[in-house]
Amino acid sequence: MTYDRCLATLKAISGREAASGYSQRALKQVFGTSKVTFPLSYDRQEFFSKSVEYSKGISISGVQEKLSLRLDRASNELVVTRNNGEYILKPSPEAFPNAAENEHAAMLASQKIGIETALCTLVPFKTGELAYLTRRFDRLESGDKRPQEDLLQIGGLPPKAKYDVSYEKAGELVDQATGGKRAVKLDLFRRVLFAYAIGNNDLHTKNLSLQRAVESSSRFYDKLTPNYDVLFVQAFDNTKEGQFMACDLLTDPETGEEEFTEPYQEYGFYTGYDFLELGRRYGLPERAVIRAIRNQVDSQGDMIELIQSSYMPEEMKREAEVIVVGRCRAISTGIDR
Structure with a gap:
């Protein structure tokens, strides 16, 4: 699958970037490196299986599950973790189709208006369905919780x-x-x-x-x-x-x-x-x-x-x-x- 707009910034992309879905600059901004492997290695159904095992987070009206991820620097994959998570992954809940795409656009609008806004992007499951991912800002580089x-x-x-x-x-x-x-x-x-x-x-x-x-x-x-x-x-x-x-x-x-x-x-x-x-x-x-x-x-x-x-x-x-x-x-x- 190819994309005509960056999944992080929504700006036009082409060539190799269109094949990956991301501009190199956007990947570095969100992940600190352009070496990130996509799509995710699991699909939506597997996400919910992992969610039961790893977390109990909720968001929209108490119905949105989420997982904590970190970037494995050896494999360049985003992997699920219980501790020292760097990112939060949220697919669209059944009751709110396309919530991921909606939240991503609204967050970019917040950034556009000049409000300091958490870094975020859309990421594809292995089936191609898009999920919302945001970079955590409540942890220090040491892993300690920010005041x-x-x-x-x-x-x-x-x-x-x-x-x-x-x-x-x-x-x-x-x-x-x-x-x-x-x-x-x-x-x-x-x-x-x-x-x-x-x-x-x-x-x-x-x-x-x-x-x-x-x-x-x-x-x-x-x-x-x-x-x-x-x-x-x-x-x-x-x-x-x-x-x-x-x-x-x-x-x-x-x-x-x-x-x-x-x-x-x-x-x-x-x-x-x-x-x-x-x-x-x-x-x-x-x-x-x-x-x-x-x-x-x-x-x-x-x-x-x-x-x-x-x-x-x-x-x-x-x-x-x-x-x-x-x-x-x-x-x-x-x-x-």
Whole structure:
């Protein structure tokens, strides 16, 4: 089988690269070497057999199994491992066909917009079916765990509460955990905005994590981890009727319940007015918030081009494109001031 677009970057390839599916540069970026053997030595069915033996990981709505892999430098093959895994492999679950292609495109869109994003690629099983693979960022070269926690852990909350923390409250947790680093709150703002712009309504507090620099002796965290678990969720047939976002945007200070702005009550969906209000509650300069919103809107063409060059099926591409166009129109409302 040959490919006309790199399975890692989605950029056009030809010749020997088309036969392998990867540009040499992309392989070096993801794996640190261009000597990686593909396809994988097992198929989807064998993956699930290995998954039962090696792991119990889940992702999309608790239905996506995954395996930890490392690159065997002797054989140049990606092999399953219990310890010191360098990569995570996820095939598309039965309930979400083409989730691998969807997540890969959404992650590249995150990277395209300027958000630090985990390195990822598509990889073929021996049958040719594509699976999603991402490079781990929670381990040091020594194999030790990098100092990091998700916002649920930082807030001392149980896993079942991952949808209960509003994005406004998430900003407060980030503020406390970073010692008030404004750049980190702006990064959080951009990720929440991006999730809305692409229809990723599964950005909950376990998908937002903070890291401490290895050399740091401070008790405060330094940054958000690279973006991960990003999908065009509402482009799936069985999620189109879902809510706009995983968590409430704003919280009423008196009742603790979800709070809606007057423009939201008028339009019935989030607009630039709502994100301006979120930025204000984060304590961010209005000009920085408007710049972030305009950057997202101005990147609409790049998002659509990336969607069209992805390996998602045509109907999913159309759904993702419609979402991006509509959401960019929505968030542009109210920022021309």
